[in-house]
Amino acid sequence: MSRQGVSRREFMRLAGTSALSAWPAAALAGGLPQAAQQTAPGPFLQVALVPCPDYGPETLAAAIRTGWRSSRPPDVRGKRVVVKPNMVDVSPDRPIHTDPRLIEALVAHLADLGAREIVLAEATSHNRDAEDLFRRAGYEALARRQGVRIVDLNYDDLTPVKCVNPKATLLREIALPRTIGEADILISVPKMKTHKLAGITLSLKNMFGILPGMVYGWPKNTLHWNGIPLSICEINGTVKTHYAVVDGVVGMEGHGPIMGTARKAGVLVMGDNALAVDATAARVMGVDPARVDYLAMAHKLRLGSVRPADIQVAGGAIDRFRSDFVLDPEYAQLRMVP
């Protein structure tokens, strides 16, 4: 069971006080602060919106190159790069997981740029049969083709990390998989989807999948009891995502993240600030990011920004890509006013 009702009340309580002042900057993967600070007037975050009408290898390779160039990508030369897809489950009928063709194109791109090691890592969230899921998702085969390692984060060695939130309770000490802790560069590659408990799920929510099930359960119910918005912010405030690529070629609308239906948006959303990427992807989906609990909370905590004025979007006006995803009726209030 989710504790969404409780988490919302908790959010409102927090939002009404000064508790949501920025947390101290975390310095984990890569040793850089998560929080993005505005140093001058005008947009200080950059996101690339790239048309990508299909999963053909040439289309994907070109789109990734374009998006990478038009954003502020990390320097991956000589680095250990961990790619985190979204694989909450796998279905032949529904686009639940990040498409393996996108992951493969990204892996090839990172290799071309000189990454020393590329690891594909995931802690599946409620089906703990990762061997089965990695195989059915197509990740096992692509890893073999590209010569990269797959890590089931659910059973990785653990590094305890102090949560950036000084008032954290259930996540006071985060059990972080060693693969994540030792990454030089962490790249979140979620599927663009609606979510029955969070409204939408993109690169910040995707980070639920770095926490190991053997500590947090399948599903990661501890995070639900902690409150979904707060858990998302505590994880992302503590562990830096260096880059995000949202798979919006074909996303999922309706009763996501598992039982929804395919929705073609024909776009990749890329950038080095996960919150700005998610805010932009939300607008593509016809969702007002300021109305999404966890994005609003992350904004208040200065993990980036959801404000259009703070985000320079390369690749064209968002309206050009807008494709209103069908929302779960419970989240109808998230719809962006045209």
Add this chain to the structure above:
Amino acid sequence: MMSPRLSQAIDFLKARQNPDGGWGYADGRASLVEPTGLCAIALGAADGAAGEAGRGLAFLKSCQKASGAVGIGPRDEDGGWMAYAALLAFHALGAGPEEQRLKDWILGFEDASGRFSKEEVAIVAERYRYDASIPGWSWIPRTTAWVEPTALFILALRRAGVPATEKRIRSGVELILDRRVRSGGWNFGNPSSKSYELEASTMSTALALAALGAAGIPESRSAVGAGLRFLKDMLGRDVSTASLAWALLALKSFPAGASSVAGVADRLSRLQATDGGFRGNPFETSLAYLVLSDAPGLVALPGAGR
């Protein structure tokens, strides 16, 4: 009789024991309770491995807290789901006092069923079609109970001699039956989400069936029959090593599964690598070894008495 190939699994496990006496999920990984529990049982059941089994048992004892709790490793103060494997090992290897303290802790293990208000129970019933007030076992204490940890604890308690009539076991059985996917089988524990029926999975179904078998629920119960049919259907597809091993245990738990046992056992055996291991994983290797060899520490055949 055990095949010479299968006995190589023991050599694989011996070679991967950590200096602290435990095993991880892969060679060189930190020792954890679940792999150590099953590896220790496997070595305890094999010839010429008593020393290694004893060191594994010592690691497990070092993980037990004053409350009796066992968590994922020595640093885990709160205890959790991996305690099932410690209980199996304490029982199989004759660690009586530790076994009794752990049994008491497991029987007192609280999930979240008592924390839900009536309104929340009603919301869950409407949205997810299950009864959240039924106590079972969760992965971590004081959170929501799910099918797999409930099944694992029932299995371990029954192997350790706790009667099926014990209140927590009966409640756990009730939870598993309540959480079944209506068209057959089990998933992690949400049979539905609003109007959508969620899909069952091989591993969850195998574990649920093994637990129900251990608790003496007959295959004539519709949920068991539908679960067995689902499992057999899934076995016609590609199945992971761990799911295949748990499925074999489930099939061995019911007379109706008997006709499938030889084929599944052969299929599992063929996954053994030349180094004697299964996927290089000590946990999966020990699980496969125990199920294929009918080791009484884990397997109880129908009619063989429990």
